[in-house]
Amino acid sequence: MPTLQLYGWNEHFMRHFKTNKSQDLEAARVLSIQGFKHLLITEAGNLEAQLASALMNSHEPEAYPKTGDWVLVKRYDEEGIIIDTLPRINELSRKAPGTQSTRQVLATNIDAAFIVQGLDNNYNIMRLQRYLQQVIQCNILPIVMLNKADLVPNPENYRQAVKELGYNCPVILNSALNLVQQEEWTRQYLLPGHTYILLGSSGVGKSTLLNNLLGYKLQEESATSTANNKGKHTTTARQLVLLPNGSMIIDTPGMREFGVTEENGTIGIHHPLIDELAPQCRFGDCTHQHEPGCAIIAAVRNGALPEPVYRSYLKLLREQYHFQTSEADKRRNERHFSKIAKQIFKHRKDSKY
Template structure:
């Protein structure tokens, strides 16, 4: 079946290889469904999915019956950016993800929510107005770091402030960890061209950030047309309304694919994150140099982190953020372990139950 697939055409919607994928799990899925064709989820709605199987062809699709079950893990259903196999208008298989960005879903019970899948780069969008929040940027970096994609911090509305350089200086600890930081005017194509190194053919980029950060404005500029609705933000706190109501994947003129997402107010870890990959590699390294292995990094003698703060190498607010996020990740990891144990018991006694398994495989390519 793969011999008849136009992979060059699929590359326009982000297909990561010029020919059939080399991943054994993908090959196994193709072998199990020899009559199926690949497609990519470009829209996700409560009522279902829109899948593209060519740059100029998309269709509403039916989900597999098991996805409709209330107890089926939401992160094992398709998300925008996922590759699936289609038979007619029916999804018959979800191909394994190579990267994703996820968050812990709201509520007491442990659930994961996939924001976007099979992405190369995450543009973390933050406005240079009252939206500017280094702590929120750190949360996004934590979620991105665990999923295999590369983060880029994009500070929008540089035309509305004289403090762009000051904002970049506040984030210099991130720049020191080779995390790209860019201040741009999202309405100006020349300014936005600074993002082109991440928008080459075959690449997929997702925009994340709060409502009013300028994601839809940036999307329109990248598309070269006013396709996404934008609203003015409130003057008192720079908050915007949810102008983007669902996640959608769009091909760009540069050859890349862009996923725009609604603003997210809650950014809960899943328990799978690694702080060293989430913007805290410098602090994580310092913790290995403390005199005591169980150092809390508050007032213990020989604390390398506190010594770095005294020297001015580390900002105390970053340490507070690090400790808070470390605790949240640990709590989420405990809930994840409990959830896995419960499902293992259920499978043992019933022979059924959804499998809870990591779906990422690390960085693409």
């Protein structure tokens, strides 16, 4: 099989590649990014490349090539220059860490996301709901993996608690010591030619999991701190690797923050259980917070909708609204700055200095 097809090249990217007028540009996929250096896979093998100045000047940072992107690259001796990025099928984003409301694209062109939580003090059902919500908003299939299942007496109880969230996604129990268990879910969920991403906090066992899937140590495994039960960072950059069965996984550094954004210019948290009940509300524009005749509030009161799910829903909705408001303020300030800059430029031109 040609190299590019091994790494997920398909009709979508071929169609956009054919619109390229230049004959000396190659298609390549971004495997990892280290500073200004991009490691690509081309039909001829690996290639290191940097971004063209024109690309950096004409795009917002979130549109710069990310791990998983397909790009157009021009060769110069043993290095390359990335000229442009082919249109993405999807992109996994989050609110950038910190107080500023900025959208950060983590990786692109992903078929499914493994959301990994360790059952050794890392398990947090509301944090998991945050991951699920953002992954689904980004049009990516979520797969929940409850890792280190051998460290708790009744791991099935944890799986049932995740199922009760109502997202109707696969929930896998996994242990690094149980290779038979790993072979079973690998055969079912890791499909050749598909791209997956590992998400989760530090110390949940992502590096151990990836090493087991590869059959060798790509990453050194790091123990969880005994002082605070928080993981230590092992992976330092996102990187895409080809697994022996022909599937691909993007490994990511542990994330302590995973803030929600608004995608496609719309605001709204679409939880399956709430979406199912919403048509029964008295008002079509019900916010499910204080209106009379709200079916969601009634379901919480009679126990049909778990109260933690509802509280998490409201919290995520507030975060998303705050993000959207801050983004609007930023765009308004940028337009204002651009208008002032044009006026200054015109004044200098008219005054000839």
